[in-house]
Amino acid sequence: MEPAASDALIDALAQDLRRQDPALQLVTAAEAGELERLSRDYHDYSPVLVQRFAGKRAQLAVLATGVEQVRLVAGACARHAVPLTVRGAGTGNYGQCVPLAGGVVLDVTGLNRLRHLEPASGVIEVEAGAVMAAIDQQLAPHGRALRLLPSTWRSATIGGFIAGGSGGIGSLRWGFLRDPGNLLGLEVVTVEPEPRLLRLDAAASAPLNHAYGTNGILTALRLPTTEAVAWEQLVVGFARWEQALEAARALPATAFLLNGLTLLEAAIAARSPWPAGCPAAADGEHRLLLLAAPDALEPLPGWLAARGGALVWQAPQGASRGLPLRELCWNHTTLHWRAQVSGWTYLQLLLPDPPDPCLAALRRRWGDDLLWHLEAVRQQGAPRLAALPLLRWQGEERLQELMDQARSLGAVLFNPHVLTVEDGGLGVVDADQVAAKAAYDPAGLLNPGKLRGWAAADPDTI
Ligand SMILES: Cc1cc2nc3c(=O)[nH]c(=O)nc-3n(C[C@H](O)[C@H](O)[C@H](O)COP(=O)(O)OP(=O)(O)OC[C@H]3O[C@@H](n4cnc5c(N)ncnc54)[C@H](O)[C@@H]3O)c2cc1C
Incomplete structure (x- = not known):
């Protein structure tokens, strides 16, 4: 897939963003090495993916520090019709956050606050870019801990885990991330000219769980925690x-x-x-x-x-x-x-x-x-x-x-040598994931080509 956006379009988008928020941190083509880094993850485990992702690179990266900045970027991408790929810590090993069609990479690691811990239930609301080790550090004084962790717990973000991970340490007790009960709700920014900020309950959040960020930008998550054990x-x-x-x-x-x-x-x-x-x-x-x-x-x-x-x-x-x-x-x-x-x-x-x-x-x-x-x-x-x-x-x-x-x-x-959400999972299109994309990313701008069910529904998007 060729980059969808011309250099002129990317320049116009960058200018638009700077005008709306001069504090917004942008990485442009002038910093090619940094753009390359922000377009990569750990897919080099797979010789197949290394070949297929060769040359796939963002044309602009934005480092957001708050929900309003995420909305601003989502709105600008929608108005300029530029592809947008969300990135946490970039530790995925299926190439989940490699932008297939160029455009903008949005780094959300600046959204990293633990907003709330409900003392009675241990339920937390946490921003999507928070690193899991940092969340656990804040939970420890309350005798609580995250249920499920990837072995990249020290560096990976909670939003990236829900959007791109599957399970790991704790899966022996708690199963996989998509098992009912492991995700209680999401705060999501839509990709539209006037982006909406939505709060989804557990049922409405399920189609965004393990969708590689193709059907909504997660800004915060509601999660159960477990009792802390001195393992x-x-x-x-x-x-x-x-x-x-x-x-x-x-x-x-x-x-x-x-x-x-x-x-x-x-x-x-x-x-x-x-x-x-x-x-x-x-x-x-x-x-x-x-x-x-x-x-x-x-x-x-x-x-x-x-x-x-x-x-x-x-x-x-x-x-x-x-x-x-x-x-x-x-x-x-x-x-x-x-x-x-x-x-x-x-x-x-x-x-x-x-x-x-x-x-x-x-x-x-x-x-x-x-x-x-x-x-x-x-x-x-x-x-x-x-x-x-x-x-x-x-x-x-x-x-x-x-x-x-x-x-x-x-x-x-769970084939780690393929491009799409579906092929890395059970191989079948999940109609709910596709419906969520229609609702929250109606122009199909979130990493086009990554959700096979969407591409199949609209061949013009690939
Ligand atoms: C050594 C190693 C060990 C690993 N062990 C495990 C393991 O035990 N279990 C496991 O499940 N995985 C594992 N992984 C994969 C990966 O580390 C985890 O899934 C991790 O949680 C991903 O988090 P991240 O912040 O790095 O996400 P990223 O790699 O940045 O992103 C992952 C996906 O989520 C999307 N995304 C990120 N943030 C958002 C957001 N806010 N909104 C919408 N979409 C978003 C991205 O677009 C991408 O598709 C491992 C990888 C490596 C290299």
């Missing part, structure tokens, strides 16, 4: 994969309170960085990483030992040095591996239950070209194992072969 980090070693897998399946069905469960096969564990004081993995040692409540500490080592696991290291979260376990799981595992070994990519999938036949069949076919990293999650109320396996890159055909085989074995794929 303990445990690293457990297993000599046999089958035993480690069995423990990973059995633990979520116990009454131990866990917030994270990650299983790394030995080849990955051997190259993972570990917290200070945690020994490197021995040859052939598979590792189970747990975030467990303090009251699980006494019985857990015995429970694990009975299943072939030996406690290797333990420390309270927040009190260890080096990388915390929170940054050795989910897509941080992929990050660490790729930092050491070139020529690898990854997949994201939900394994069938039981997972053993699927894993065994894939292992037979792919051997050392596919290395297993599993995460425990709750899927529609039931404990399941998700996987973010590492894959030696051998081209698109081999990737497709692997995905076809995984699907035929009962796995559900």
Whole structure:
């Protein structure tokens, strides 16, 4: 897709913005490096996306610090018919915030206030650009914490997580972000010549949850929180994969309170960085990483030992040095591996239950070209194992072969090598997402080409 806006149109838009608010911070073509940075995220995990996103760049970026500035930018883009892509911290690994048709990138990290915490319920209202670690820091004195976190919790924004993430640490207890109950409401700016500021309830917010910012600009979110727990980090070693897998399946069905469960096969564990004081993995040692409540500490080592696991290291979260376990799981595992070994990519999938036949069949076919990293999650109320396996890159055909085989074995794929919202999810158009776009972005200016259902409804938009 070619940039939709001419240089003259972008200049006119910038002038319009400056005239309306001289304090508005703009990044223009004169700062090409900065524009490039603000057009990028972590999609370079995927060689396919690297190729498809080559040259996709914003023509102007705006750093907003308040809701009124967001409205101003939305209105100006609508009047000038310039594409607009919203950006949080830019940590997405599906290329969610890469502007496919150029235009404006709107950075909302300046909207970062925790507006309100309801003491009785723990419900919060927080601005979309707030970084999750900063939100948790403000909740801690009240004994509360966010329910779900990506492993990028230290840098990612809450709006970017809802718009572009899926789940992560805490998914073992709370499922996925789109599960009813995890998002209670949104404040949204529409993209129209006179933008509206709307407050949506939980039901009306659902179509904007995981829509990659294609059907409304989130300025604030209402979210439930959970009780703060002083999680303990445990690293457990297993000599046999089958035993480690069995423990990973059995633990979520116990009454131990866990917030994270990650299983790394030995080849990955051997190259993972570990917290200070945690020994490197021995040859052939598979590792189970747990975030467990303090009251699980006494019985857990015995429970694990009975299943072939030996406690290797333990420390309270927040009190260890080096990388915390929170940054050795989910897509941080992929990050660490790729930092050491070139020529690898990854997949994201939900394994069938039981997972053993699927894993065994894939292992037979792919051997050392596919290395297993599993995460425990709750899927529609039931404990399941998700996987973010590492894959030696051998081209698109081999990737497709692997995905076809995984699907035929009962796995559900969340393909991280595709452009659109739908193709990275279940592959089907969500009519409610498209209807929300018609209501809140009627000219289709929010990252055109990203919502396949909209493009299909209006071929002129691509
Ligand atoms: C090492 C690593 C580990 C990761 N681990 C996880 C994980 O555990 N779980 C997980 O779900 N993801 C994970 N991710 C992906 C990503 O970090 C998270 O989803 C993160 O929450 C995205 O937040 P962000 O602020 O970086 O959003 P961005 O990348 O800036 O944006 C993400 C999407 O949301 C849209 N968006 C951002 N803000 C708004 C807004 N205010 N209104 C409307 N749309 C908006 C953007 O347009 C884009 O489509 C990981 C990525 C990396 C690189």
